Amino acid sequence: MSGHHLILGGAKSGKTSHAEQLALKCVDKPVYLATGQAWDDEMHARIDAHKNDRVDKFITVEEPLNVISALEHCRSVSKIVLLDCLTLWITNLMMAEMSVSESVDALIHWLQTNAEMQVILVSNEVGQGIVPDNKMAREFRDHAGVSHQKLATICTDVTFVTAGIAKKLKG
Template sequence: MIRHSLILGGAKSGKTGFAEGLALKGNKKPLYVATGRAFDEEMKLRISAHQQARADHFDTVEQPINMISALERARGKYDRVLVDCLTLWITNLMMADYDVDESVEALAHWLSTNDDLMVIMVSNEVGQGVIPDNKMAREFVDHAGIAHQELARLCQNVVFVTAGIAQNLKGDLA
């Protein structure tokens, strides 16, 4: 049985590095599903640096919205997929006026009915700070928190990374 994983942590916590290490333990080159979009020069530089850093180790698909499509295309070609990151995906869904809860439900359903592909999902834990001062930011925190709860329920492994230290919340990856 394939074990899906959710890797959570704050910004620059080491969560992506941990997830990449996990993905690279497979027998084949894994697929990296990148959800980031470059809306400004600084983000373009970040994305470029990430692309260069993983180029030799991962095949990459840029997929800011249609996560299930990317996962479907990976079936049969890859044994594991790293999705980085869910919070950017949620942002993209919100900005494109998609129904976030419906999209997360669809992803959860897909994950629960497809066990031939290990999916490792990275996401920022955004609910441990102050309550945002605007409606859209509060909705984002709510969507992310609900998504994390739903995905954590179905994932066999959930890890929280702080200061580069991985802590098992569920399972035994750390």
């Protein structure tokens, strides 16, 4: 694998499993940069389950907001980083009232200037459903869609996963 890789898919589509397999083919113990935050007990249980699943395979770094700082830290740890997930990161940015556009642009700049590290970016494709019924949900959908477009432009590879089947869109 060379260059950065964007992997998109719906919820429970198999995108994270696909990303993990790619990362593990490249190095023995890649970094797993997790952006999820436990806002409730159910999410806390999900995060714990994910941690337990990858404990022996990945070096886990958790950072809900400042992914660039976390990526900088990861440079000395591994040449492969799996960043999961961009849509949770976007949610965290919105909840913290931070600029999603500026944050995504900063991430893109970082990715373009740090080609020695390969980053696998996982994100939920949220724009193929119904139009949300509230402003915040529509803004989230729009942020995700625009972010995916920008990232797809600079990534060497882009893959869409449905029902566990990965379809290469670019690369």
